[in-house]
Amino acid sequence: MPPFPVGSVGLVEPRLLRIDTPLMLACGRTLPSCDIVYETYGTLNADASNGVLICHALSGHHHAAGYHTLEEAEKGKPGWWDTAIGPGKVIDTNRFFVVALNNLGGCHGSTGPASVNPETGKPWGPDFPIVAVRDWVKVQARLTDHLGIQQWAAVVGGSLGGMQVLRWSIDHPGRVANAVVIASAPKLSAQNIAFNEVARQAIRRDPNFHGGHYYEHGVVPEVGLGLARMVGHITYLSDDAMHQKFGRDLRATTYQYGYGAEFQVESYLRYQGETFSRRFDANTYLLMTRVLDYFDPARDFDHDLARTLSRALCRFLVISFTTDWRFSPERSREIVDALMDAGKDVTYAEIDAPQGHDSFLLDNPRYLAVFGAYMNRIADALEARHAS
Amino acid sequence: MPPFPVGSVGLVEPRLLRIDTPLMLACGRTLPSCDIVYETYGTLNADASNGVLICHALSGHHHAAGYHTLEEAEKGKPGWWDTAIGPGKVIDTNRFFVVALNNLGGCHGSTGPASVNPETGKPWGPDFPIVAVRDWVKVQARLTDHLGIQQWAAVVGGSLGGMQVLRWSIDHPGRVANAVVIASAPKLSAQNIAFNEVARQAIRRDPNFHGGHYYEHGVVPEVGLGLARMVGHITYLSDDAMHQKFGRDLRATTYQYGYGAEFQVESYLRYQGETFSRRFDANTYLLMTRVLDYFDPARDFDHDLARTLSRALCRFLVISFTTDWRFSPERSREIVDALMDAGKDVTYAEIDAPQGHDSFLLDNPRYLAVFGAYMNRIADALEARHAS
Numbered sequence: 001m002p003p004f005p006v007g008s009v010g011l012v013e014p015r016l017l018r019i020d021t022p023l024m025l026a027c028g029r030t031l032p033s034c035d036i037v038y039e040t041y042g043t044l045n046a047d048a049s050n051g052v053l054i055c056h057a058l059s060g061h062h063h064a065a066g067y068h069t070l071e072e073a074e075k076g077k078p079g080w081w082d083t084a085i086g087p088g089k090v091i092d093t094n095r096f097f098v099v100a101l102n103n104l105g106g107c108h109g110s111t112g113p114a115s116v117n118p119e120t121g122k123p124w125g126p127d128f129p130i131v132a133v134r135d136w137v138k139v140q141a142r143l144t145d146h147l148g149i150q151q152w153a154a155v156v157g158g159s160l161g162g163m164q165v166l167r168w169s170i171d172h173p174g175r176v177a178n179a180v181v182i183a184s185a186p187k188l189s190a191q192n193i194a195f196n197e198v199a200r201q202a203i204r205r206d207p208n209f210h211g212g213h214y215y216e217h218g219v220v221p222e223v224g225l226g227l228a229r230m231v232g233h234i235t236y237l238s239d240d241a242m243h244q245k246f247g248r249d250l251r252a253t254t255y256q257y258g259y260g261a262e263f264q265v266e267s268y269l270r271y272q273g274e275t276f277s278r279r280f281d282a283n284t285y286l287l288m289t290r291v292l293d294y295f296d297p298a299r300d301f302d303h304d305l306a307r308t309l310s311r312a313l314c315r316f317l318v319i320s321f322t323t324d325w326r327f328s329p330e331r332s333r334e335i336v337d338a339l340m341d342a343g344k345d346v347t348y349a350e351i352d353a354p355q356g357h358d359s360f361l362l363d364n365p366r367y368l369a370v371f372g373a374y375m376n377r378i379a380d381a382l383e384a385r386h387a388s
Numbered sequence: 389m390p391p392f393p394v395g396s397v398g399l400v401e402p403r404l405l406r407i408d409t410p411l412m413l414a415c416g417r418t419l420p421s422c423d424i425v426y427e428t429y430g431t432l433n434a435d436a437s438n439g440v441l442i443c444h445a446l447s448g449h450h451h452a453a454g455y456h457t458l459e460e461a462e463k464g465k466p467g468w469w470d471t472a473i474g475p476g477k478v479i480d481t482n483r484f485f486v487v488a489l490n491n492l493g494g495c496h497g498s499t500g501p502a503s504v505n506p507e508t509g510k511p512w513g514p515d516f517p518i519v520a521v522r523d524w525v526k527v528q529a530r531l532t533d534h535l536g537i538q539q540w541a542a543v544v545g546g547s548l549g550g551m552q553v554l555r556w557s558i559d560h561p562g563r564v565a566n567a568v569v570i571a572s573a574p575k576l577s578a579q580n581i582a583f584n585e586v587a588r589q590a591i592r593r594d595p596n597f598h599g600g601h602y603y604e605h606g607v608v609p610e611v612g613l614g615l616a617r618m619v620g621h622i623t624y625l626s627d628d629a630m631h632q633k634f635g636r637d638l639r640a641t642t643y644q645y646g647y648g649a650e651f652q653v654e655s656y657l658r659y660q661g662e663t664f665s666r667r668f669d670a671n672t673y674l675l676m677t678r679v680l681d682y683f684d685p686a687r688d689f690d691h692d693l694a695r696t697l698s699r700a701l702c703r704f705l706v707i708s709f710t711t712d713w714r715f716s717p718e719r720s721r722e723i724v725d726a727l728m729d730a731g732k733d734v735t736y737a738e739i740d741a742p743q744g745h746d747s748f749l750l751d752n753p754r755y756l757a758v759f760g761a762y763m764n765r766i767a768d769a770l771e772a773r774h775a776s
Contacts, residue, residue: 026645027643027645028645129645130645130646187636188636189627189630189631189636190627190630190631190633190634190635190636190651190653191622191625191627191630191631193636193651193653193654194618194621194622194630194653194654194657195622197618197649197651197653197654197657197658198615198618198619198622198657200647201611201614201615201618201658201661202590202615204647205611205615207595223589223593226589227586227589227590227593227615230582230585230586230589231586231619233582234579234582234583234586237579239577239578239579242577242578242579242582243577243578243579245578246578247578248575248576248577248578248581248684255415255682257414257415257416257517257518257678258518259588259592259674259678261585263578263581263585263681265578265581265582265585266581266582266585269582269585269586270585270589273589286647290645290647293651294643296636325713
């Protein structure tokens with residue numbers, strides 16, 4: 001009686017890559033060294049051609065599939081993208097060697113604001129450099145070298161993860177065979193930035209923030225971080241999904257005429273805020289939102305996205321979800337239009353899904369069918385090449 | 389050289405109505421007395437048939453048109469709906485007697501949480517009863533009696549104001565000839581409640597909130613109230629309007645790699661938050677959001693909106709705006725469909741407007757044309773009756 005469900009990669013163990021050569025960052029600062037935590041699922045083939053890199057979104061990390069402990073398995077709490085990654089799944093670990101990492105600046109084991117700054121012996125806190133998507137891709141390229149991979153069969157990501165995929169296709173055209181960009185955008189809109197700014201103000205104006213030096217005070221800005229997460233959650237769900245999930249349902253039978261968590265949706269949001277603020281680092285959250293704000297690859301090419309993407313050499317799969325209002329289908333179509341203008345090979349699927357932005361993490365049959373078919377064609381071609 | 393622009397009602401003076409008979413509230417509590425501040429523009433005709441009542445939205449008040457001082461006029465800062473109210477304007481003060489008040493629980497002169505509780509000699513603060521739209525309408529009916537008006541020619545309101553209009557048509561069918569419901573909804577959605585809850589948590593968890601007793605501590609929860617307003621502002625503007633107004637424009641020429649107000653939209657939001665938190669009472673803000681959450685007139689009629697509105701005897705004008713995502717056209721169509729099912733006389737206009745929810749306050753020619761034509765027909769009919 002195996003403790004893991006069918007299609008699970010089972011128990012997995014994070015690994016650590018120490019990068020000792022200095023890393024020159026987009027902001028102009030240099031990081032002398034950093035640690036990057038990552039996981040792998042499946043086996044790298046002989047010519048190292050079946051690698052798939054998973055890029056995570058705002059609150060993601062390296063633990064994308066399987067379980068760290070038997071306890072997690074018993075609780076049914078696998079990695080964040082276990083829906084898509086595993087033997088026989090969309091990203092089939094029987095065929096692909098899958099790599100997921102925690103990005104630089106994260107709070108799950110990679111060097112970030114909560115890490116000790118070797119120069120001061122104290123946590124970096126607010127002095128940690130503000131990184132950019134291109135810095136992450138630079139780090140990911142170091143990891144790629146370390147793993148002995150010359151070219152990824154696919155680089156894959158949803159939301160902020162999709163932005164890393166775009167950056168890979170532009171900065172390392174020779175090292176990506178396929179780019180899978182899901183529920184993403186070529187840059188944030190003013191509204192996107194506005195929501196991020198609310199989140200940042202909530203965190204930075206929490207009295208427990210202490211200018212970002214809260215580690216030294218033995219507190220965390222949990223109220224601010226909780227508020228940030230609440231705002232985030234509203235943007236991850238569609239209006240419809242919230243209606244289906246909560247509607248106007250009350251926890252009691254009548255109005256209480258007070259400010260308790262009286263509607264189910266209030267209770268849900270408070271819970272999301274509270275649990276998140278216990279498990280995520282506020283400085284990392286600030287950093288991730290700024291990474292999002294700054295991402296705008298066409299800025300270096302006179303704001304011409306087609307010219308920007310003309311550097312890419314890979315094939316593209318772009319997927320969007322009808323009710324996603326954080327990064328709507330229109331934003332994905334901007335990417336698709338630019339790719340077509342640049343003469344690239346692009347497949348686009350707009351998936352009818354009620355759940356909004358969160359859809360990219362969920363078990364939507366049509367989404368997984370389109371995504372899986374694309375990945376299987378990649379695997380088929382790789383295996384055919386080996387057989388011949 | 390008159391100091392007022394053409395179409396202005398000029399200088400106006402607020403008046404006070406003291407209500408000394410106890411007011412039984414929806415929450416079950418009774419308010420022994422209250423003060424209500426209001427303004428009037430234009431002249432009540434001989435049979436008191438040309439009255440128009442203006443119901444305000446979340447952060448509104450009694451000062452809907454004209455100026456309180458010459459200084460306000462010089463600064464070009466008239467009442468909040470001066471676009472629509474004045475001689476020759478949509479709500480023509482040459483023809484109508486227009487009344488605007490600050491609702492019970494407000495913070496602009498009417499009795500509210502910042503007022504002194506006669507029983508304790510201290511500000512009510514969190515002990516002020518949570519009122520409901522039906523309580524506001526009850527108070528408005530007292531004001532109507534005081535003014536010697538039996539029936540309003542029209543009751544008019546946008547957003548939360550439109551909810552009061554609906555409540556008037558249900559609770560006092562004989563006292564409303566026309567109901568004008570703009571950019572409103574028959575009840576909040578889960579998403580609407582969720583945004584309100586974020587605002588409330590921001591205020592209530594601000595250390596300066598002191599459980600609502602901040603008056604006694606000589607502070608205000610300005611951070612929380614500012615955050616609440618920032619979230620609100622995002623929902624008042626459309627994604628498109630934000631794009632047109634700010635896009636991704638920076639205040640400097642390059643990225644600063646910090647957390648300052650670097651994008652124009654950040655600077656705008658911060659300013660909105662700061663100025664609002666200096667001029668609005670946090671307890672009133674909490675109250676107003678709860679009034680919104682609780683509004684659901686069909687709750688008393690088995691959730692059947694058509695049956696609810698079947699009590700109404702007035703004609704209806706319902707207006708929505710295409711890019712309003714706070715109360716989308718779909719929400720207005722729910723009202724219109726219910727009115728049609730109930731066999732009521734209803735005119736519906738969905739106005740193509742880029743500005744989102746805020747459109748109801750703005751100078752949109754087609755909106756004002758539709759609205760004005762409706763109001764003029766009311767005035768024409770009244771005047772024809774008098775002439776005959």
